[in-house]
Amino acid sequence: MEATCHCKAVRLTIKQKPEFLLSCNCSICNRYGALWTYSTPDQIKVECSGNETKAYKHGDETIAFHHCENCGCVTHWIGTDKYPEPRMAINARLFDRSDIEGIKIRKFDGADTWSFIDE
Numbered sequence: 722m723e724a725t726c727h728c729k730a731v732r733l734t735i736k737q738k739p740e741f742l743l744s745c746n747c748s749i750c751n752r753y754g755a756l757w758t759y760s761t762p763d764q765i766k767v768e769c770s771g772n773e774t775k776a777y778k779h780g781d782e783t784i785a786f787h788h789c790e791n792c793g794c795v796t797h798w799i800g801t802d803k804y805p806e807p808r809m810a811i812n813a814r815l816f817d818r819s820d821i822e823g824i825k826i827r828k829f830d831g832a833d834t835w836s837f838i839d840e
């Protein structure tokens with residue numbers, strides 16, 4: 722499956738259709754309004770034409786959130802060397818709507834309990 726930012730400068734590909742998408746309420750995901758699909762970096766390919774993506778790190782800097790410098794879309798995050806395991810996620814909002822239709826969205830309480838809060 723392929724996801725692109727709005728200007729199509731950044732293209733992300735994953736091999737498998739996600740089993741679920743994750744909606745997190747932490748201070749940053751809440752602001753981005755992103756829906757994440759998680760994987761390991763070897764399962765995700767990121768290609769940029771033109772400028773590279775720009776990374777944003779905060780707090781303990783375990784995660785780098787990337788966005789397209791041109792159109793501003795939040796494209797993915799990748800665990801830094803401070804993250805306990807190789808981890809990466811694509812912003813599933815960048816897939817075509819029809820590609821993610823019907824995939825279950827799980828709510829994650831990243832703000833407080835760091836656990837799923839599915840109804």
Ligand SMILES: [Zn+2]
Pocket residue numbers: 726727728729730731789790791792793794
């Ligand atoms: Zn773009």
